[in-house]
Amino acid sequence: MILGISASGRTQSVTSDAVHAVLDATSLPTEFISLAGKRISGCLGCVGCAADNRCVVSDDWPAIAERMIAADAVVFGAPNYYGTLNALGHACLERTFCFRHRETFTLAGKLGIAVAIDRSRTESPVLAFIQRVMTSNLMPVVGSLRADGVSQCYDCGFGEDCAVGSVVAAHGFLDCILEEHRPPPFSEQEEPRQRAVKLGKTLGSILRARENDGIASS
Numbered sequence: 001m002i003l004g005i006s007a008s009g010r011t012q013s014v015t016s017d018a019v020h021a022v023l024d025a026t027s028l029p030t031e032f033i034s035l036a037g038k039r040i041s042g043c044l045g046c047v048g049c050a051a052d053n054r055c056v057v058s059d060d061w062p063a064i065a066e067r068m069i070a071a072d073a074v075v076f077g078a079p080n081y082y083g084t085l086n087a088l089g090h091a092c093l094e095r096t097f098c099f100r101h102r103e104t105f106t107l108a109g110k111l112g113i114a115v116a117i118d119r120s121r122t123e124s125p126v127l128a129f130i131q132r133v134m135t136s137n138l139m140p141v142v143g144s145l146r147a148d149g150v151s152q153c154y155d156c157g158f159g160e161d162c163a164v165g166s167v168v169a170a171h172g173f174l175d176c177i178l179e180e181h182r183p184p185p186f187s188e189q190e191e192p193r194q195r196a197v198k199l200g201k202t203l204g205s206i207l208r209a210r211e212n213d214g215i216a217s218s
């Protein structure tokens, strides 16, 4: 099973579209978890997990941890907030600290794909963080993809004539925001869309080969 996680706080989101695009291309059984509406605290550093690699903090994380343990691969996507990972995604990845104690690496060998919704044109800090956490968990990273997000100014209800918003920055003052003004959704971002298909097909191929060799966990 391949687990996709969207760390966006929104149910209809560019992150979830991008994660789904990778999952769909694998042609293998998948599960998808949206962190929208979930309550996930950051790691407290309490080391209550040291003895058995299980986090003792009671919130929505333990159920996600169980699905990670059951997965052969994790496709983790998160948006850029203020030049870094959004807090929900950061908290979720911090909590994988519980999987790394006493020479036990619960996620070791599971494959990872990192997805960032990020307008950074140089190296994405979001991708760098996701990959760093995967590597810390001894998860080989198959690859990564970056796509553009949407500015909240297009949906806040005031964007068309807000002098400090990104709609006016891109189009000048408008009477109303039309479809043609909106940034392209993930499905219309050709390069990231192609990359999602390539990554998904590659991941599916590797996992099928593993299964044939009898080394996949499910």
Ligand SMILES: Cc1cc2nc3c(=O)[nH]c(=O)nc-3n(C[C@H](O)[C@H](O)[C@H](O)COP(=O)(O)O)c2cc1C
Residues within 6 Å of the ligand: 008, 009, 010, 012, 013, 014, 015, 016, 079, 080, 081, 082, 083, 084, 117, 118, 119, 120, 148, 149, 150, 151, 152
């Ligand atoms: C609080 C906040 C801060 C943001 N900061 C950035 C930023 O620094 N760089 C960037 O590329 N996008 C930034 N964005 C835009 C989001 O990355 C964009 O809305 C993205 O589409 C959100 O992901 P989602 O569609 O999956 O919810 C920010 C959005 C919010 C709400």
